Amino acid sequence: MPLRRLNIFYKNAVLLLLLVTLSACATARKPLTGIVAGRQVETLQSAIGITAKSGEHSTSGRGYLIFAQPDRFHMAVLSPFGLTVLEVFSDADRLTCLVPSRQSAYTGLLSELPETSALKSLGMMKWVVAPAPPGDEVPTGGGEVTTASGDRFFFDRNGLVERKLSDQGDEVVYNDYRNINGVAFPESIVIGNSLGATVKITFEDTEINQPVEDAALTASLEGYSVLPLADFKGL
Amino acid sequence: MRKFLLLLLALAVATPVLAAGDPAREALETLRRGFADTADFTAEITQEKQLALMKRKMVSKGVIRFKKPDTFFMELYPPHPSRLLLKDNVMTIRFAEQGVTDRMVLPPEEGLRKWFGLLANPVTALPEGVDLKAERRGKLWSLTLFPKGKGSVQQLTLSYDEEGTISRIVVEERNRDRTILLFNRVRRNVGLRDKDFSLE
Secondary structure, three states: OOHHHHHHHHHHHHHHHHOOOOOOHHHHHOOOOOOOOOOOOOEEEEEEEEEEEEEEEEEEEEEEEEEEOOOOEEEOOEEEEEEEEEEEEEEEEEEEEEEEOOOOEEEHHHHHHHOOOHHHHHHHHHHHHHOOOOOHOOHHHHHHHEEOOEEEEOOOOOOEEEEEOOOOOOOEEEEEEEEOOOOOEEEEEEEEOOOOOOOOOOOEEEEEOOOOOOHHHOOOOOEEEEEEHHHOOOO | OOOHHHHHHHHHOOOOOOOOOOHHHHHHHHHHHHHHHHOEEEEEEEEEEEEEOOEEEEEEEEEEEEEEEEEEEEEEOOOOEEEEEOOOOEEEEEEEEEEEEEEEEEHHHHHHHHHHHHHHHOOOOOOEEEEEEEEEEOOOEEEEEOOOOOOEEEEEEEEOOOOOOOOEOOOOEEEOOOOEEEEEEEEOOOOHHHHOOOOO
């Protein structure tokens, strides 16, 4: 796979993880059938499909995502033969990328990366996971709400967020909510930035608020050569 | 991924130099002979991915096809469908639902044509950089490959019958992830055509 494509995939895929998982909990405001009021996503485990597009370049893959509030996740990306080609762990500001085929680990703080780093796009995550306006501000029957920060939320007739726009032109679209363990959760989410790049994640066999062991969110670096995060240039 | 394919091919074309009666020698020869007598084959597959840190498995189903001299195809069915075509040293992966096609050109020495061309000519050395362990129970062979040095694959075990027909491949990764490929309805020399290798 060309390096450029992988870079597109990587920088967007990492970003998406939290976008989807965290933002979904903010959107579960009005009940689908069986939705439990106030219940949010505390943990998530799901098989995922990821597609990233930027200009003429695009790539796709599948994998697995584990997430736990407030900001920890573990994503595994698989090859068509099922081998693990990339694992990404995030814990607050720390990001660790494991490349099993090279037995190489790249770890560091996002805040220490140069502004030109592709990984800096993770900064968009904060915007995506920001909570939606409270339920009493959501128009009955759906509609638009603009926050003081300039974000525009579009609600469907059930009070679920269909999409969100930033004043910078970034967009998040949530598709096909389902009831999973009492939480409204989308089957897929599409993130688009102001430059036209998009990333779509689809979820399959999703488990919400089931126990997640700490080890599942902690990178094991045994046997790996540990390198600075800034050295990670893709697969 | 391509190293995974190469490991399998290296096993298939290696004519062992071990002493006669050695299980590994007989196991390798059985496998090599099976490939050498095969112009094409098709099989249904079930792929079970067990992440070390997860309790559940990810299960995918699909089909693989191969045709001499240089074509390999694998299709995985929904929920995450994809089609992979390896034509000599050019690998293309098509994700039709997403409208995405990835293409990768491997070094010429890693092309399928070279590897399968070797099947007709006995090789005088084992694949370098691996240890082997073989065991036979009745008509079923179990051959385990232990790659030396770095890399994600810790060991790879093939199960096949006395005709070299593979029924199962188990890949153990160093991160303790495990992938099992189960082969069903394996058919050889069925006269596969170009349309059986279509990415669309």
